Amino acid sequence: MQDHRPTETPVLDAGPFYHGTKADLPVGALLRAGFRSNYHPEVVMNHIYFTALPNGAGLAAxxxxxxxxxxxxRVEPTGPYENDPNVTDKKFPGNPTRSYRSRAPLKIVGEVTDWVRQTPEQIQQWRERLEAMRRDSGAKIIN
Known part of the structure; x- marks a missing residue:
């Protein structure tokens, strides 16, 4: 039987960390798991995801x-976190996307406004890629 557990890649970052969304939230609010995935809306997430790259968070938003x-x-993890196994070693060696996840909440410590926004054409290309992944029977998300 093949082992499907995520590869144990050391966590490379101590922050700062970022989370992208369209929700208007106050400083001090806690972001929690238990909501639908932005990329696979049929999946309720067991983790909250974040990145050390503000532009990556902007794309997620x-x-x-x-x-x-x-x-x-800008967020701070309130508990342990790990490399995001959906991209770490599964799609890219190591963690070049600097993407992480946690079962513990993330605390909002501020809003960042100086990140690079995607063009409408780039956003559409990303949406098309995500839709193609959804159709691909081999595309699985580790929740």
Missing amino acids: ALAPGTGPERVY
Whole structure:
């Protein structure tokens, strides 16, 4: 039987960390797992995801559901976190996307406004890639 557990790659970052969304949230708010995935809406997430790259969080905000403006928040993990196994070693060696996840909440410590926004054409290309991944029977998300 093949072992499908995520590869144990050392966590490379101590922060700062960012989370992208369209939700208007105050400093001090806690972001928690238990909501639908931005990329696979049929999946309720067991983890909250974040990155050490503000532009990566901006892309997540652009792809998030909702009609509000894209927001990137600086966040601090309130508990242990690990490399995101959906991209670490599964798609890229190591963790070049500097993507992480935690079962513990993330605390919003501020909003970032100086990140690079995607063009409407780039956002559409990302949406098309995500849709192709959903159709691909081999595409699985580790939740």
